[in-house]
Amino acid sequence: MALLAAGIAFWQARTAADSAKHADRQAQAAEDQVRIAREQTQQAERVHREQLALAERAHREQSEPYVVVDIGPDQPGSSLLVLSIHNIGPTVARDVRIRVTPALESSHANLTPRLASAVSRTIPMLPPNRRLVYAFDGPQRWSANLPMRYDFTVDAHGPQGAVETLTYTVDLEVLAGYLVGERPLKRIEEHLGDIGAGLDTLAGAYEKANSEVIRAHRERVIEETRRQAEGHTGP
Structure with missing residues (x-):
């Protein structure tokens, strides 16, 4: 009887231990499920925040001014090169500031100070599709010992404050064979x-x-x- 009782007690103890291990496994599985669900929720929140930020950025960019600085022919077939400052965005650009490296130079000495003044002063307001044009140079540019590459940096304010700084590189060598010297008419x-x-x-x-x-x-x-x-x- 004592041996039987001991066997029963051992079996009950082992069963209890197995039950405890099974319960531990169930508890661990539940914790893993909770952890996975929490990670999925956090991932979904991150994706939602990123999508919301992208949507807000796209909306902001669609409503911001976009000021482009370029050097090129005044019109197709023209031998006159001009510096243009053009707001191609849908809203007004305010406090437009332009920096250029190196300093602008023209083969026409009287144009150089005008160009320097054009890019050194702050433009208070540039409405949508407004284009400011300044005479820059002529076909003799390619025979003059002057810089042929300029880097422009543009800062401005839009309806929602300061817009992202824009940078442009203008390489005049690209224009060497493009209608320069051709009769305007x-x-x-x-x-x-x-x-x-x-x-x-x-x-x-x-x-x-x-x-x-x-x-x-x-x-x-x-x-x-x-x-x-x-x-x-x-x-």
Whole structure:
């Protein structure tokens, strides 16, 4: 009886130990589930915050001014290079400040101080699509010993305060073969030439299609002219 009781007690103790281990495993599994759920929640919150920040940034950028500084031909075919300051954004740019490295120089000595003044002063207001243009140089730029690369930095304020600093690099060597030195009216001349050729073709086609009518009209004009001449020479 004592041995049986001892066996039962041992079995009960082992069963209790197994139950305790199973309970521990269940508790650990529950803790793991809670931890995983917490991590998933935190990850979802981070993703939500990032998406919200991106949406706010995109909305802010869509409503901010965007001031571009560039150097290029005044218009297609023009040999005049100009410095342009253009607000291509949808809102007003205020307190626009421009820095350039190295200092702007023109082969025309009288333009250099004007260019320096244009980029050194603060522009109080630049409305949307407003473009400020300053004469910069001509085709002789490529034969002058002057800088051909400029770095521009632009700071401004929009409706929501200071906007992100913008930087631009302008390399004049890129423009070396781009319409520089071409006659300003060359494209217009070419276009008018195309129009003239088209009119000649149209006139030829009209004359061919209406040759009989045109011939009859010419004969009537000749006959009328002859009759008028006979009338003047008659008695």
